[in-house]
Amino acid sequence: MQQAAYDFARFETANAAQKQKEKAAKLHAVQGGKKAPSRWHEVWLNLQAVVAVTLFLALAVGLLQSKVTITELTTEIQRTQTQLTTEQSTYNYLSSALNGKTSMANVEEVANRLGLMKLDDSQITYVRLDESSVITRAPSDVEKWTEFLYSGVLSLIEKLDF
Secondary structure, eight states: OOOOOGGGGGGGHHHHHHHHHHHHHHOOOOOOSOOOHHHHHHHHHHHHHHHHHHHHHHHHHHHHHHHHHHHHHHHHHHHHHHHHHHHHHHHHHHHHHHHHSSSSHHHHHHHHHHTOOOOGGGGGGOOOTTTOOOOOOOOHHHHHHHHHHHHHHHHHHHHHHH
């Protein structure tokens, strides 16, 4: 026994079957439709695809190259920082060793070993000069050369003046 609420056949009429046949008859296929793309259009589409793929590959290679460069530079920076740390450690060690060797206590110890002693007031001698006394020092090699060149230039100028 069927329930009336679910019996859809009760609501259908004979006209409904005929209307469906008419709808099916109204549909018909038309030959042609969308035109096939021309040869040039196909070439253009293929060229666009090739350019797009090439551009994508170039970007991918560029990205990989930049990552490789960044990795290399990061490695070089780390290596340089390690070397800097090592050199700073060496500098600190050598500075402390130098400070230890040049400390006043160490200098006095080495001076005593060598038989040196501190300056005493009795070791100081003062020399008095007369007003007319002059102390001159011997000219250095540079002063000798400049005097030689100066006198040579002056004698050359005198000969050229007539």
